[in-house]
Amino acid sequence: xxxxxxxKIALKxxxxxxxxxxxxxxxxxxxxxxxxxxxxxxxxxxxxxxxxIGEMGSNMIMIQPGADMMRGGARQSASSMExxxxxxxxxILNETRFVSAVSPTVNSAGxxxxxxxxxxxxxxxxxxxxxxxxxxxxxxxxxxTQQDIIAASKVCVVGKTVVDKLFPNGENPIGKVIRYxxxxxxxxxxxxxxxxxSMGMDQDDMVLAPFTTIQKRVLAITHLQGMTxxxxxEEYSEQAINEISELLRRNHxxxxxxxxxxxxxxxEEMLTTISSVMNMLTLLLGSVAGISLLVGGIGIMNxxxxxxxxxxxxxxxxxxxxxKGRDILAQFLIESILISVTGGLIGVLFGGGxxxxxxxxxxxxxxxxxxxxxxxxxxxxxxxxxxxxYPAKKAAQLDPIDAIRYE
Amino acid sequence: xxxxxxxxxxxxxxxxxxxxxxxxxxxTVHALRDVSFSIQEGEFxxxxxxxxxxxxxxxxxxxxxxxxxxxxxxxxxxxxxTMGKNSRxxxxxxxxxxxxxxxxLLPKTTAIENVELPLMYNPSYSSxxxxxxxxxxxxxxxxxxxxxxxxxxxxxxxxQRVAIARALVNDPAVILADEATGNLDxxxxxxxxxLFQRLHVEGRTIIFVTHNPEIAHYSSRNIQLKDGRVVDDxxxxxxxxxxxxxxxxxxxxx
Numbered sequence: 001x002x003x004x005x006x007x008k009i010a011l012k013x014x015x016x017x018x019x020x021x022x023x024x025x026x027x028x029x030x031x032x033x034x035x036x037x038x039x040x041x042x043x044x045x046x047x048x049x050x051x052x053i054g055e056m057g058s059n060m061i062m063i064q065p066g067a068d069m070m071r072g073g074a075r076q077s078a079s080s081m082e083x084x085x086x087x088x089x090x091x092i093l094n095e096t097r098f099v100s101a102v103s104p105t106v107n108s109a110g111x112x113x114x115x116x117x118x119x120x121x122x123x124x125x126x127x128x129x130x131x132x133x134x135x136x137x138x139x140x141x142x143x144x145t146q147q148d149i150i151a152a153s154k155v156c157v158v159g160k161t162v163v164d165k166l167f168p169n170g171e172n173p174i175g176k177v178i179r180y181x182x183x184x185x186x187x188x189x190x191x192x193x194x195x196x197x198s199m200g201m202d203q204d205d206m207v208l209a210p211f212t213t214i215q216k217r218v219l220a221i222t223h224l225q226g227m228t229x230x231x232x233x234e235e236y237s238e239q240a241i242n243e244i245s246e247l248l249r250r251n252h253x254x255x256x257x258x259x260x261x262x263x264x265x266x267x268e269e270m271l272t273t274i275s276s277v278m279n280m281l282t283l284l285l286g287s288v289a290g291i292s293l294l295v296g297g298i299g300i301m302n303x304x305x306x307x308x309x310x311x312x313x314x315x316x317x318x319x320x321x322x323x324k325g326r327d328i329l330a331q332f333l334i335e336s337i338l339i340s341v342t343g344g345l346i347g348v349l350f351g352g353g354x355x356x357x358x359x360x361x362x363x364x365x366x367x368x369x370x371x372x373x374x375x376x377x378x379x380x381x382x383x384x385x386x387x388x389x390y391p392a393k394k395a396a397q398l399d400p401i402d403a404i405r406y407e
Numbered sequence: 408x409x410x411x412x413x414x415x416x417x418x419x420x421x422x423x424x425x426x427x428x429x430x431x432x433x434x435t436v437h438a439l440r441d442v443s444f445s446i447q448e449g450e451f452x453x454x455x456x457x458x459x460x461x462x463x464x465x466x467x468x469x470x471x472x473x474x475x476x477x478x479x480x481x482x483x484x485x486x487x488x489t490m491g492k493n494s495r496x497x498x499x500x501x502x503x504x505x506x507x508x509x510x511x512l513l514p515k516t517t518a519i520e521n522v523e524l525p526l527m528y529n530p531s532y533s534s535x536x537x538x539x540x541x542x543x544x545x546x547x548x549x550x551x552x553x554x555x556x557x558x559x560x561x562x563x564x565x566x567q568r569v570a571i572a573r574a575l576v577n578d579p580a581v582i583l584a585d586e587a588t589g590n591l592d593x594x595x596x597x598x599x600x601x602l603f604q605r606l607h608v609e610g611r612t613i614i615f616v617t618h619n620p621e622i623a624h625y626s627s628r629n630i631q632l633k634d635g636r637v638v639d640d641x642x643x644x645x646x647x648x649x650x651x652x653x654x655x656x657x658x659x660x661x
Contacts, residue, residue: 005527005528008527009527012516012520016514016515016516313509314511316511317507317511317524318524318528319496320472320499320505321499321505321525321528322497322499322500322501322529322577323496323500323528324492324493325493325496326493400472401467401472404507404511
């Protein structure tokens with residue numbers, strides 16, 4: 001008997017019992033839809049974190065003084081170690097191949113005052129390269145220049161949050177002079193707003209000034225609290241780290257075997273860590289959803305089992321008019337596969353729709369991966385075969401003599 | 408009733424010393440003991456017997472649903488005893504048409520779809536040939552105007568006609584009817600008998616298993632079973648006409 005006829009027979013049998021077929025399908029629909037949605041949520045949040053890190057600069061490299069490991073006694077705070085010097089900055093700036101930009105960082109947190117308004121924020125002493133490294137850009141006015149660095153000018157570039165706090169009436173902040181630690185800084189530029197990052201930090205709550213100004217006029221130090229750099233490309237982060245590490249060891253005259261007196265971390269590293277956490281989360285969500293798919297499959301087995309008992313006489317008739325055991329087996333298998341695959345198809349659409357709805361309604365980023373759709377489909381077909389097999393086998397093994405007179 | 412003129416000498420069924428034993432617990436039940444007879448093409452045979460006489464077992468054997476414990480059974484010249492399940496299924500599909508007491512139509516399925524069912528299991532039929540054969544069959548049983556009626560929209564007599572059409576559709580060597588009028592009222596039973604007699608006249612070989620002695624008057628030969636043995640095998644010289652019997656029935660009041 002050919003497969004086309006078997007399909008016709010199975011389709012006919014299903015259409016005779018539409019409601020039951022649909023209810024059986026419902027288990028699969030919910031299972032597949034939840035697998036798709038959960039994976040979409042998992043992948044979506046992974047992507048959005050990746051994007052946010054990317055916005056911060058996925059090729060960013062952070063260099064801090066102090067060893068990575070604690071050696072015996074109490075660990076000093078990074079900023080109180082004075083191992084990073086201006087000369088280190090200059091070597092990185094001039095002697096590297098894999099580093100595209102580098103900026104010293106010296107920070108100070110405190111109160112900023114303009115007229116009757118004041119706000120707490122952090123002032124970052126940096127070089128003009130900092131904009132490129134952190135993917136920041138100037139909205140209004142301009143960035144300070146190398147000249148300002150040499151002269152340690154009292155100029156600054158402010159973030160949107162600081163502007164809103166200090167100029168609540170919407171005045172143009174450019175050219176205004178704000179005070180920090182009694183030092184007047186004149187505003188020469190305003191940063192374009194970047195909003196909050198994935199860790200909930202306000203990326204607009206900052207003030208940038210020439211690092212020399214902060215070193216000399218604010219902190220009165222000659223060392224650097226840290227440095228931020230960019231690898232030429234994300235993939236070259238590793239090489240860039242090695243290069244910087246070698247330069248710093250040379251500058252600091254560290255003998256082989258002696259531990260680094262600085263530590264370097266890259267965004268790429270963080271990204272890998274976050275990715276693995278997110279993968280774990282996605283797997284967890286997916287497997288919970290997978291269980292509902294399994295329950296849906298058991299639903300198919302249940303219904304097919306009942307169906308075989310209920311249709312014993314039909315099976316007997318089919319056998320007496322010439323259906324072989326394998327024809328009956330195939331018919332019931334095709335029925336259960338049709339239920340599961342149709343359910344899977346509806347489930348994919350439903351899950352896709354649900355993911356879209358979650359994005360629109362809850363603002364979660366979701367991303368339906370093509371492989372999750374294919375996976376659901378394969379799992380569905382497999383479910384149909386697996387859970388349809390036992391009832392179908394039972395049907396095929398019926399004795400036509402008994403089956404035809406079954407009451 | 409006119410004599411059937413199409414009866415030939417070709418043997419359709421030949422049973423040689425058929426026995427069939429069932430082991431139930433420690434006991435062996437002898438359902439058939441040394442049954443032998445032949446049926447020629449074009450005969451209309453009734454097989455009668457009370458309950459427990461072995462007629463169901465004989466029907467199952469004739470229908471290739473069961474195989475004898477010993478003895479030989481030739482259907483259309485083919486030995487059935489040694490055949491496997493699958494080849495017997497194919498044999499049933501090509502050589503036998505079943506008509507059951509309870510019709511056994513598929514529910515919620517049209518007459519055509521019910522009738523074409525045997526052909527669905529025969530890959531040599533295309534879907535259009537299948538449809539044409541089914542329509543021809545339904546026309547032959549007088550249901551040409553009920554082609555697309557579903558089984559639950561038909562009366563018992565109509566359903567049995569559909570079942571007969573289904574038994575005819577594969578041009579079987581023999582039609583096996585198992586109490587085919589058992590579920591029907593008197594009038595409808597005669598209508599079905601009329602149909603069987605007409606098929607007989609057309610040259611079909613029919614075996615009608617029943618416990619109703621009246622039906623034997625309308626067949627051309629009667630085989631009587633008792634305790635698994637053939638106790639009587641007589642040719643019926645005075646076949647009654649079911650058409651006349653139907654005409655003589657008192658007209659229903661309602």
